[in-house]
Amino acid sequence: MTRPRAGVTALGVYAPPKVVSNHDLEKIMDTSDEWITTRTGIKRRHVAADDEYTSDLAFRAVEDLVRRHGEAALEGVDLVLVATNTPDALFPSTAALVQAKFGLKAAAFDLLAACPGWLYALSVAQAYVQSGQARRVLAIGAEALTKVMNWEDRATAVLFGDGAGAVVVEAVPDAYGLRSLIIGADGNGGGLLHLGSVGRCLPDGTRLSDKLHMNGREVFKFAVRVMNTATIEAVEKAGLNADDISLFVPHQANLRIIEAARERLGLASDRVIVTVDEYGNNSTASIPLALAHALDAGRIAPGDHLLLVSFGAGLTWASAVLTWGPWTAPTPSPIPVPSA
Ligand code: UT7
Numbered sequence: 001m002t003r004p005r006a007g008v009t010a011l012g013v014y015a016p017p018k019v020v021s022n023h024d025l026e027k028i029m030d031t032s033d034e035w036i037t038t039r040t041g042i043k044r045r046h047v048a049a050d051d052e053y054t055s056d057l058a059f060r061a062v063e064d065l066v067r068r069h070g071e072a073a074l075e076g077v078d079l080v081l082v083a084t085n086t087p088d089a090l091f092p093s094t095a096a097l098v099q100a101k102f103g104l105k106a107a108a109f110d111l112l113a114a115c116p117g118w119l120y121a122l123s124v125a126q127a128y129v130q131s132g133q134a135r136r137v138l139a140i141g142a143e144a145l146t147k148v149m150n151w152e153d154r155a156t157a158v159l160f161g162d163g164a165g166a167v168v169v170e171a172v173p174d175a176y177g178l179r180s181l182i183i184g185a186d187g188n189g190g191g192l193l194h195l196g197s198v199g200r201c202l203p204d205g206t207r208l209s210d211k212l213h214m215n216g217r218e219v220f221k222f223a224v225r226v227m228n229t230a231t232i233e234a235v236e237k238a239g240l241n242a243d244d245i246s247l248f249v250p251h252q253a254n255l256r257i258i259e260a261a262r263e264r265l266g267l268a269s270d271r272v273i274v275t276v277d278e279y280g281n282n283s284t285a286s287i288p289l290a291l292a293h294a295l296d297a298g299r300i301a302p303g304d305h306l307l308l309v310s311f312g313a314g315l316t317w318a319s320a321v322l323t324w325g326p327w328t329a330p331t332p333s334p335i336p337v338p339s340a
Contacts, residue, residue: 007177012065041255045161045280057164078134083117115312125169141284150211161280165288180237189315234319251310
């Protein structure tokens with residue numbers, strides 16, 4: 001029996017309205033708009049309110065999905081997945097909170113795979129749909145990363161932001177959907193990017209704290225390397241060439257990393273979506289938010305082959321080729337982006 005192809009049939013996103021610009025950061029730490037812009041491409045980031053947590057952001061993304069596609073989009077959802085590095089609590093899962101909020105008759109669990117977590121969630125969703133264990137899966141990436149920033153560490157504090165994205169994954173006609181999806185990990189690099197929880201150190205002795213810690217230079221090298229190999233693997237596994245890719249939708253961590261990958265693929269500069277200037281790095285939310293921007297700007301058409309790729313703590317990576325379907329039209333009212 002051939003397995004059905006799984007694809008994304010609905011999308012919703014949310015970014016908190018509070019915006020912190022590089023100039024705002026200049027006032028509270030030893031940094032500059034010039035340094036942040038040239039080293040990362042980031043101009044501003046959206047920051048959750050003091051009483052706004054990951055579940056709140058996830059709720060808003062699902063509400064946006066319903067606003068764009070109607071209540072029917074959630075019918076038949078059998079599984080809710082939330083990929084996040086910043087769950088409200090270790091338990092209950094943020095996914096269970098989403099399940100309850102929307103009254104879904106569905107199983108629910110969180111998934112932690114750092115920034116590629118949302119692509120990992122797509123791979124779980126794909127497996128559930130293809131095996132017939134779920135009709136529809138609600139796969140969310142949501143982050144309140146600014147809550148775990150070390151504001152004394154300028155090398156990381158300027159990089160991250162908050163946000164959420166939600167999609168529905170289900171069986172689609174063979175011309176559309178996920179043509180390849182790769183996930184990978186190398187835990188030997190765990191000490192390069194970490195955030196503590198109940199343990200005090202990693203097996204290699206790395207001390208943990210309740211604030212995010214990163215060796216930016218080493219993660220940068222890893223990112224450039226893995227973006228290159230993972231994208232090529234996803235394109236080849238899909239049976240395509242780089243020329244067939246309509247739009248490159250990479251994880252939004254650093255413009256230099258994005259540009260290195262785009263150039264390596266030989267793609268023209270108008271075939272990549274960049275939102276890192278607006279949001280900074282909001283981890284699991286970055287690819288769905290980038291997709292929403294591209295869609296709202298009319299840059300995605302049915303039948304387009306989209307190349308998605310991400311990397312992050314673990315170390316982890318993931319990549320996919322997703323052929324966009326005719327059912328995900330641009331929203332009549334695009335997500336509001338405040339002016340600078
Ligand atoms: O989702 C995955 C998450 N992680 C990433 O994607 C991060 C990957 N890494 C990066 O994006 C880059 O490594 C950074 C943006 C984090 C840093 O850029 P870099 O070009 O690798 O800079 P660096 O760490 O080599 O630091 C260069 C200089 C240092 O000063 P000295 O030692 O040369 O005097 C830093 O102290 O820049 C200094 N610096 C800053 N200066 C102004 C570091 N952070 C800042 C800052 N403002 N915010």
